[in-house]
Amino acid sequence: MVSNLVPRLQDEHRFPMNRFDASLLWNSVADDSADDSCELEEPASYGTFDESCDESDGECSSVLQSAPAGETFFVPLSYEPNYRYPLIVWLHSDGFNENQVCHVMPHVSTRNYLGVGVRGTQAIDAAGHRFDWHSSSAAMDVAQRRVLHAVRAATSKYSVHPDRIVLAGYQRGGTMAMQIAMRNPEMFAAAISLGGTLGRVGGATIDLDQLRQRRLPMLWQWSIQGDHYSQETLVKEIQFVMNVRSQIEIRQYRNDDEMNTVVLSDLNQWVMDHVVGGAPVAKINPWDSSPTSFSEN
Template sequence: MTERSFFNFDWESGDSDRLDPTPWGRRFHDLTPPVEDSVLDGTFDEDQLPTHSEIIELIETLHAGESSPFLPRPKSDRPHSVHLPEHYEARYAYPLVVWFHGDGSSEEELASVMPNISERNYIGLALRGDVRSGDGYRWSTTDEAVRELIDDVESLVLSLRRERHIHSERIYLAGFGSGASAAMELLLHKPEWFGGAACFYGSLPLVPFSQRQAHELRDKRVLLAATTNARSGNARGLIAAGRLLNASGVRIGTRFYQDYGTAPTVKMLSDINHWLMDDVCSSVT
């Protein structure tokens, strides 16, 4: 996948002129042999290399400026959960799955969702819905709620990127029920931020796209899932939403399931993994 991402740290030539070389110059100077040495030593102390968080801080400094998306943001106070893959490797850039739980649940379900998607392939981030629902929460998609969600996702993803190695062009949204609706709203409002969204049993917004949105949505991947249970009636809405998205150049995948419960099944979560890996593998080849 080659589309640009808000969370990408690409930078323009000349930006390094704004960088304070201290202490970076000192750290890299330690790795440089004296000029008088005629033979270079092929070994070095790995502990002297900058850490991932220090590298991210350095690149953010390169983006310094009033229009920079990497200026300090207010820290989000929305409850959230993070899941790391088994045998996390700091040198590997992991795809990130931002999970939106279903009605009556919370961000804590990430601990059961991610292992059923994959134990090894992704880092997971889950946020709590903004409306009380039974013993848990659900998601509101009012304009104000969506604006707050955009701010919270921005803050939490940037904060997580400073701590963990995340591939900026492989950040995906996924959700169930009202969480699927929230995921789609976020993709439609900020398509340049994400690689796509997997939406299971959500009520999808059927609204016209602006020219900017349509351009940014082109070639994004969206997985839409509905149930064959006639009582739910969401299959017709899924088809209508799929047609509208497809007309904007979105690459649509669909799944139909007989089950219609209150939480995603193991089969659904496994399908998310296959859908994600199709994109990851295609971008590599």
């Protein structure tokens, strides 16, 4: 296990996107049939739409399409069907929906990846615009089916590299991403969590022997000034990951939220280095750690 502690200061001059603008996220979905307590077994279907976005450094014309089964696809600029793209499967934070991928991916990269956003398992508003990731075993099974369906849908519609599928998520979505990746370690090239814990690690649905053989690469990104950050929890989860011999890199940031462009830029570079480039996460042996001091950028 490798634990690289790489805390960084947020650079306010690079696309300051510390919070999502919620008003941008709910205007593409309308379903009055959902209620606050509904835990959906299967997501509703919606029509397709195209959306363009403006970046501070120019125009973003990536294709963003809402598709059946509560999935939203992000297609990179100048999409080339003969190139097999890495795929980032994105699990949104609580209170949002699958369209969050439209706002995250342009700050990761407009050209390097295909992306697909997956809807959470429990509607929390009557209009059916906002969803949470419920933590019950049944809801986790539903979430896993939705992720596997999204991967199949993306690979059938677009040119996806089968060995470069990354499962990533933000806060509770990051927790769900880790849980699903540990259930299916052979399916994913890596798992990434922005401010999400491992949750119920070591549960009966996780094959620990399979995890040890796979040595799943992981990136954990934490803002150490956030209310959800716990050094004690982090230490316990590192101990679990050491037990299953996963390759893990931990990056800590001196701010109160993981959703900023420095974090997303680091995510892009990590995937390009370790998933696309094939560089090992471990340095010398599985138990290495290489902490670094806070960046003064």
